[in-house]
Amino acid sequence: MKTRITELFGIEHPVIQGGMHFVGFAELAAAVSDAGGLGIITGLTQKTPELLAREIARCRERTDKPFGVNLTFLPAVNPPDYPGYVKAIVEGGVKIVETAGNNPQKWLPALKEAGIKVLHKCTSMRHALKAESIGCDAVSVDGFECGGHPGEDDVPNFILLPRAAEELRVPFVASGGMADGRSLVAALALGADGMNMGTRFMATREAPIHENVKKALVAASELDTRLVMRPLRNTERVLSNAAVERLLEKERELGASIRFEDILPEVAGVYPRIMLEGQMDAGAWSCGMVAGLIRDVPTVKELIDRIMAQAEGLIAERLAATLR
Ligand SMILES: Cc1cc2nc3c(=O)[nH]c(=O)nc-3n(C[C@H](O)[C@H](O)[C@H](O)COP(=O)(O)O)c2cc1C
Helix, strand or coil: CCCHHHHHHCCCCCEEECCCCCCCCHHHHHHHHHCCCEEEEEHHHCCCHHHHHHHHHHHHHHCCCCEEEEEEECCCCCCCCHHHHHHHHHHCCCCEEEEEECCCHHHHHHHHHCCCEEEEEECCHHHHHHHHHHCCCEEEEECCCCCECCCCCCCCHHHHHHHHHHHCCCCEEEECCCCCHHHHHHHHHCCCCCEEECHHHHCCCCCCCCHHHHHHHHHCCCCCEEEECHHHCCCEEEECCHHHHHHHHHHHHHHHHCCHHHHHHHHCCCHHHHHHCCCCCCCCCECCHHHHHCCCCCCHHHHHHHHHHHHHHHHHHHHHHCCC
């Protein structure tokens, strides 16, 4: 399958694995790239630029296919060493960067100068058009269904993707709620050039996270995610658990007066405890509604091969048959 995304990134299949905190390590990124998709290492999960450089090297040892690095720009009192991370990416010879969060404009010159293609992830048309106008090469359009931060506009992909197709000139991928070949064909039909998956890639053999997380994903239904931090305008879609219900109770009690400090126990520094130690009630962790479509834990290659076979079957048989 050839699309503008496979051409742009030099990959075989139009399937991308989005950056995921404490999930997007070299093992997963390399497995996705090796299976013909685009794997992405999560930059900020590495505490320092030196550690990111090491992670990039580890990924390169595992695959000779293209892979990317995610750089998430968050509002922070003490921002991470972004110049250091950019340097590690450039010096590591990485040619694709997925940016997310705040406007990446400030970092584009350094990335572009190094011949790096930038895929910006955003949740609204406003931000997608901005990304295009500042020179991003492609956009990842994250609908309301997505795991992680869906923004504050609540527009699902059935609307957001055709809107993106109407207005964007750069290639874009559908992100949020994507799980299988049906998702890919739907994304293409709505105008996207491929798809990005987060949650689905967590439930794979190579995802270097605790088995408890994978079991929770297989057990979850599409009704089991919650939106937290809405009153702070930092909405995050997470899997429901005891910590999340406690957090939501605080939101109800404190109303508009809630501050980030009030929910620190439920959100700060919880990822290693969940992803690496499998303490499933340690805090809130990102998860998409697509959990309702996850029923097994295949290898990344099995998953991607299955997606492509199903997508090709759908196009060549089911859809083609409707025209006969
Ligand atoms: C556990 C988890 C952690 C994530 N961490 C990040 C992150 O650090 N930076 C980022 O840009 N996106 C992050 N995301 C969002 C994903 O890259 C992707 O956009 C999203 O998962 C797509 O929706 P889906 O889960 O329905 O596939 C995360 C998602 C999950 C599930």
